[in-house]
Amino acid sequence: MAASIAAVTLLGVSACSSGGGAPAPDESESAGLPTSFTEDLVDQAKAEGELVIYMDGDERSVQNWAAAFTEKYGIAVTTSRKGSAEQSQTVNQEFAAGQHLHDITITTDVLALADWAQSGVLAEYVPTDVDLWPSNLGEAGLYYPFQNTSVQTVAWNTENVTPDEQAALIQDPLEAMMDPAFKGRVGIINPTSATRMSTWYNYTDGPNKNLYGGWGLVESIAANEPIVYGDVIALIQGLTIGEVDAVYGGVPDGYVAINVASGAPLADSYPSHPAAITGYTSIMSDAPHPYAARLFQEWAATPESAALFSETSSTYPLNSEVEDQRAVTKEPWYTPVSTVLDDLWVDWALDSDFVAATQPNSPWITKFNTIMGITN
Structure with a gap:
């Protein structure tokens, strides 16, 4: 079994940046x-x-x-x-x-x-x-x-899903991954960083907890017996070679785009109101x-x-005068980032409840580990 989430490395939530901070500079340093x-x-x-x-x-x-x-x-x-x-x-x-x-x-x-x-x-x-x-x-x-901004996405292997499954993944990828038809075919990343945790907390206790049944999302994915990977590199490698057919939980769209441009048989789509990092x-x-x-x-x-x-x-250009020229935009399954830009959860690092949930051995971590069967 994968290691439990015992200590969370806060990518985007720095413990040292709270409380006190740095002193104000000498105004002469920037004068003129x-x-x-x-x-x-x-x-x-x-x-x-x-x-x-x-x-x-x-x-x-x-x-x-x-x-x-x-x-x-x-x-x-x-x-x-x-x-x-x-x-x-x-x-x-x-x-x-x-x-x-x-x-x-x-x-x-x-x-x-x-x-x-x-x-x-x-x-x-x-x-x-x-x-x-x-x-x-x-x-x-x-x-x-x-x-x-890197948007958290669901990715799948286009060679290992049926046309109907791909259509469902494009329409609502998390709903598709919750389907029992994906039992034994899904992968997740052990969410040992705040970025990864945000992808789950967003729907369990966060601003979009009503979209996928709250903790029912975690329970449904757990029922599909996911392989738990240590990082996104191992996850995407496992997806590419067919260890699993669909993955979630800390997969940035830019990383998928890089692999697609390199010829990997991958595709991705955005769940509703996804978490993102800027x-x-x-x-x-x-x-x-x-x-x-x-x-x-x-x-x-x-x-x-x-x-x-x-x-x-391989990230979507936020500058309004720049056209998105990435190779991934030419794929038939591609979902434009612009469709979700106004609905992103981008300020999770400033959410005090979320920050508390990321602390070692928090009730949220304990519950997630228990449901997913992640143990020492």
Whole structure:
């Protein structure tokens, strides 16, 4: 049996980002720095010549994306990746110690971002193209969703389901997975991170608990005797080779899209009102290369940059002037992300009840483990 959910790593919910936070900066550190584009910003950024990015997402996607910034402006970019909680702790510690080591933070940790916005960790800058991005994501002037949104999805192997099953999966994939016809044919990921837990909590106790029968969803999937995988890589591998026919519980649509583009016989569809996770870009108020940081934020907001990041990460472009050109959009089963964008549960990390549920040995974890038969 798979290991129980004994300790949850909070991707997007950093324990260190609550309570106290970092102290407010010396106002002189950001005095005179632009809060919007100026004619001399490019020259000043080029004079600094380098940029340092801390991030908690897919480093390869960000490196490929940032390489275009380097090519355009001649500014070298260094990236450093840590897990979400570790990165948030590092940012707080460096800021408190007055160590000016990085310029840009890319993170999904909205709890940390909210804290940083209040405590002076973030610098204010409004990119020229900001109106091309969803106004309900991020905080104006401080952090923006330039890494797009990964929506949690249900995926299946197109070679191992019948035409009728595929039609049902496209129409409502969770309802289809709950069908006893899928007994012995489904897989889930052991939800040992907040991101994975959000995909279940959303429907058991969260804002959409009435959509799939609350805990009845977990009970129905459990009755279909799922294989429990340790991570999304193992899950998708098992799905691709036919160990299971359909999977749920922490499967981002971008990851499915990457595998489809590589030739895997996979498809996916969105359940009603799914959970999602967004990557935000922010400038540090104590950035050692403040002009390069502002130029990067300016560039990141452009349609040119947004199109490139969508390509390198296989995520849906949130910039309103960028057409979704991903290969997955040409598949006959493809469901446009736009059909669910207005119904996403994106602020789960700020839900105090959800955060409590993610704590080790919480009643929610105990109940989920018991129903799914996940034990030590």
